[in-house]
Amino acid sequence: MKSTITENQDGTMRALSNRHVQMIAIGGTIGTGLFLGSGSTISKTGPSVMLVYVVLGLFFFFMMRGIGEMFYSDPSQHTFVSFISRYLGPTVGHFTGWTYWIGLVFVCMAELTATATYVQYWFPHIPAWLIEIVFLGILAGINLIAARVFGEAEFWFAMIKIVAILAMIFTGVFMMTRNSTTPLGHATLANVFTNFTLFPHGLYSFVAAFPMVFFAFQGIEFVSITIGEAKSPHRVIKKAVNETLLRILIFYIGALVVIMGIIPWTSITPNASPFVQVFKLAGFPAAAALINFVVLTSAASALNSCIFSAGRHFYQLATEVPENSWMHKTFAKISNNGVPAAAIIFSAVLVLITPLMSLTSVLSSVFTIVTGVSSDMYIIVYTLAMVAHRKYRASSDFLPDGFLMPAYKIMSPLTIAFFAIVFFTLFLIPEDLFGAVGAIAWTVIFGGVTYLHQKKLVPNTNQS
Template sequence: MKKINDSHNHMKRELSNRHVQLIAIGGTIGTGLFLGSSRSIAFTGPSIMLVYLLAGTFMFLLTRAMGEMLYMDPSQHTFINFITKYLGRPFGFFSGWTYWLSIVFMGMGELTAVGIYFQFWFPKIPMWLIQIAFLLMIMSINLITVKFFGEAEFWFAMIKISAIVALILTGIFMVAVNFKTPVGHASLVNITTHFQLFPNGWMKFVMAFPMVFFAYQGIEFVGITTSETKNPRQVLPRAINQIIFRILIFYVGALLAIMAIYPWRSLDPKQSPFVWVFKLLGISWAAGLINFVVLTAAASALNSVLYSSGRHLYQLALDSKGHFKKTFAVISDKGVPARAIMFSALVVAVSPIIYSIPTINDAFSVIASISSGAYLLIYILTLLAHRKYIQSSDYLPDGFLMPKPKILDPLTIAFMAFIFVSMGFQSDTLPAVVGTTIWVVVFGGYSWLKHRN
């Protein structure tokens, strides 16, 4: 087996297996599950579980492809480097900056969510003040040490997991005692009665896939932490292999519990199912409890955004020349890319300014949705790089191998392409398809002309 090349990795390896396991969970659980599950269920009923399973399986295969390359060379700070190495500099340059911008826009969205959730309790505090205060706090967590980041993310994830486990246990209890609800009784019959694969038509079933994909977006963060773990080749396979089980337990388990408690056609798409399930138990402060959980989920996502965007900007600087490299390819005494983290946070801080200008709100939403479309392109390029890797001299036959890559790589690429096409079926995601296409033509063309030689 090849030795780990650590010659360019000056970051401290302070993340333990405990940290990475919880970061992996945090990367697959977003605010969408707590707030948007009713809306996704309303799309296609109980068959939404099949959508989550299919999407989750392909996202798992994506992480296995990333994991195999990172296992071969865990000194890399980002999987984008493999795109550069195996597909060429134009694709790497395009992917590096596209991915960094996508993460930053994701951070802007999460920062806005933090402000909204915090105003639930303190409506008189200005939104911009809440956002800046939270951003400074999360940036400080990232600047102290990577171990401190891991510890914060561990507890953020624990809060999210506790809420989901509580919902699942509540569902089991209600079904077991045939709990009476305002519209009937809690029972598995609520799921199986008149079950249809396409209760609202096949188009709604297809349109549910982009929604579910967005819930999984960011699942690759677990791979980015590899270069800062103490035993990367021991920790990485364990963390990635358990992703599929977490998907089954947390996503499918939560949806199963919700639909068993309440007939799915009676759900209010605008209300969080977590809130009313806990209210059925007599918890009057359920809304405040779930608001705390989603606030934690948004803070966790913002924490991961600054961690990941800082590492990516550091790597972009490391691979560049001149003043940009001297400024951002720097590691602090704490062993973190402090300047890259602070610059990423500064760009995220533009969010309060944008949201304070009413005429720009819609434009910002379009840009944010374009970043989601760009994510699909990055994932496809990563899978193409993986195909090149297994044909290269770097291939590690005794490494962390993706199963049946000659079959599953093309299948996963086809699934990502299917998600991109299905985004064109909805008015709120159509701008992402158009905008991403324009971005590929303009910035992709620039990247090719700049680095074709």
């Protein structure tokens, strides 16, 4: 086995097999939002929620094709942010790199908080901070051992989610084909289209569903970060990216059709998991415990991927600063195991702030606000990735026979425009307004500071 693992020039190992990357791709596509949050989106928009998922899934597919095309031209890169630095300049790259890494740390913190909540479903007397420290320690340790061990953990995490979704879909199809009777009526496909209207609760609720589904897809780009350590990057990129849309159609649309076929969409409870409701109607009394286990593994999977990604991004940031700086000397290193150990440890240590949040409500409130801002920043980061892709197309690096984005001239500007529209909708939703304003403030303030800092470095660079 060792002979099939090649070493990159920077010391990292191409240890992730095709099955690892494919399951990481699936894991990145399917988040806890499908298991827990789909009830809320269905209650807002009814069956037209499927249109929201299809539209967003289509644009995320084209975003992934753009990122995939750049990785195909240079699979030695560890993050898509490196392409932003290359094609939009060091100032934009520096701003994006730090913004994305900080966002990842807060995503790690949010997922770590979630794991404690799910474990306390069974063990309510165990303090949250202890659960969080144990989970963080285990998953950080997995990331420090080797990329292959991370890939194996993600493989099984993703497998649990897939089995749960397929079990729910098969159960639903079985009930609908038998026209099973439930306390809510008959299970039939006709339930999906009964009393159908495009905007059952008005245009506002329909528009508000877009950012909700957008954030459910957030993290879909994680698979691209594995390309730098994949065994067969060119083959893996094509397969992982091309199947993104298919996964969304099967897992999201398939699950939504089954849910609304068994539970009339007017009867879906916004704050309850529709998966739990379906399994209970099918006569499975332990449904709540089963789905709690699934979302626990989903949160652990997201945390595992976040630690992996945060470590690679911080390592990338360290390689872009002057070699004589403390940051470069400390974090621009690859361990003997082929992982950026120092960068992983530093990122994980910052996530340790999470257990402290259980000690004070003030810190918890600040965390909620900052998480909202960092989530909204992802829209800006994704947009910059698409702009970098356009610059790549105009550069000498462009491979005419590479992994080309389909309908580039039409879909590239449309995807950028769509992301801008989604960001604009945040200002129409009261609970998202502060995060949107915060994202703009961060862009202006931190972007300005980054620009001035980089401007100071230019003369020194020229002199050397």
